[in-house]
Amino acid sequence: MNEVLFVHSDKYYYMIKFLLTAFSCYFSVAFAQYCTLNVGPTSTADSNVELVQISGASGNINYTGCPGVIGVQDLTTLSVALNAGGSYLLNVKFGTCGGNYAGAGEVWIDFDQNGNFDPYESIGTWTGTPPANITPMNFVVPANAQNGATRMRVMQHEAGTLPLNPCASYTWGSVMDFGITIGNGIDCTGFIGDDQNDPILVSTFPYTDTRDNSYCYSNNNYVYPSPDIYYKLSPNPLMHSIHASLCGSSFDTFMSVVDMNGNVIAFNDDATNCGSQSALTFETTGLGSVYIIVEGWGIEMGNYTLTIDADYVGISENDLSDLQVFPNPTNGVISLNKSIGKARLYHVNGTFLGSYDTNATQAIDLTPFQSGSYFLKSEDGAVTVKINVVK
Numbered sequence: 001m002n003e004v005l006f007v008h009s010d011k012y013y014y015m016i017k018f019l020l021t022a023f024s025c026y027f028s029v030a031f032a033q034y035c036t037l038n039v040g041p042t043s044t045a046d047s048n049v050e051l052v053q054i055s056g057a058s059g060n061i062n063y064t065g066c067p068g069v070i071g072v073q074d075l076t077t078l079s080v081a082l083n084a085g086g087s088y089l090l091n092v093k094f095g096t097c098g099g100n101y102a103g104a105g106e107v108w109i110d111f112d113q114n115g116n117f118d119p120y121e122s123i124g125t126w127t128g129t130p131p132a133n134i135t136p137m138n139f140v141v142p143a144n145a146q147n148g149a150t151r152m153r154v155m156q157h158e159a160g161t162l163p164l165n166p167c168a169s170y171t172w173g174s175v176m177d178f179g180i181t182i183g184n185g186i187d188c189t190g191f192i193g194d195d196q197n198d199p200i201l202v203s204t205f206p207y208t209d210t211r212d213n214s215y216c217y218s219n220n221n222y223v224y225p226s227p228d229i230y231y232k233l234s235p236n237p238l239m240h241s242i243h244a245s246l247c248g249s250s251f252d253t254f255m256s257v258v259d260m261n262g263n264v265i266a267f268n269d270d271a272t273n274c275g276s277q278s279a280l281t282f283e284t285t286g287l288g289s290v291y292i293i294v295e296g297w298g299i300e301m302g303n304y305t306l307t308i309d310a311d312y313v314g315i316s317e318n319d320l321s322d323l324q325v326f327p328n329p330t331n332g333v334i335s336l337n338k339s340i341g342k343a344r345l346y347h348v349n350g351t352f353l354g355s356y357d358t359n360a361t362q363a364i365d366l367t368p369f370q371s372g373s374y375f376l377k378s379e380d381g382a383v384t385v386k387i388n389v390v391k
């Protein structure tokens, strides 16, 4: 465990850490899919959807229910194509295959393709007692819907009340899943950072990225069900801390820092003087690569700006009272006024360039190197000096 700058109590931190670790382990083997087990009616009697009808941009569905089926009816081979931004009419007759009993009906389309029929994806509801008229449901496919195959769920729950739970188990009613293919929407193939296998790489500091997690991103970090975006960075030996901030973003954010083994390094919900947005600082000494994960609190999502900056080992932190490098800036050979033992030369981006034994020679040839900032660090870490090369 590395040293970390905490902003919450240790107790809260370890609770979150446990949750993060437990959830990431659990979901790595059981990634969320549509709920289909122990969902829907346990009896084939009585209340049942009698008719589902829709004409798509291409194709149509014209399904007649009855007799009843236990559980979820997989009708995904019946499919229509819908265009993002388009208006459509779905007709559903909530009815019965037997006796007439009151209940409720609801339909969802998983527009954001996150494997859930979310409350914001409900396209129509019904309450009543069969026999009932066809319920017309006019709906618009969100303009930012993601291209590709997804699913529509039609549910009737006898004795149920709105809003229905799309994953509920009950005695009488029906659940039917149909296929939907979205077109003219957003092609998400170019949107990287959805999970730890496809992170956005951060290699220069300061770093700024503006993005929207409300489409093309799904929930992989289960602290909150909001869609999350993964950034990966590798601290270099010259850094002592990294600061990341979502201040100024448009929604209530949450940010985590997790190492490659899933250990939580730092996290923040609401930062001081930052509203409901997040900011944090973590020490990098001895730390390997980490993910910085951006998500919303709860199901919050929208536009955000992430800034990441690194603090480098400060020269003032070292005892440089009598160490001098000259000339500085330089375009060639530098000399030290004293030996600092074995020393390592780094570019400011952390690239290791070479080792020098300053006991043997206190002159170092920087001629091969381009203009920029370099750090010479004693092997024991006690002394670091910044050298500017100007050509």
Ligand SMILES: [Ca+2]
Pocket (backbone or CB within 6 Å): 109, 110, 111, 112, 113, 114, 115, 116, 117, 118, 121
């Ligand atoms: Ca969904």
Ligand SMILES: [Ca+2]
Pocket (backbone or CB within 6 Å): 193, 194, 195, 217, 218, 219, 220, 221, 227, 228, 229, 230
């Ligand atoms: Ca994600």
Ligand SMILES: [Ca+2]
Pocket (backbone or CB within 6 Å): 219, 220, 221, 222, 223, 224, 225, 226, 227, 228, 295, 296
């Ligand atoms: Ca999440």
Ligand SMILES: [Ca+2]
Pocket (backbone or CB within 6 Å): 252, 253, 254, 268, 269, 270, 276, 277, 278, 297
């Ligand atoms: Ca927050």
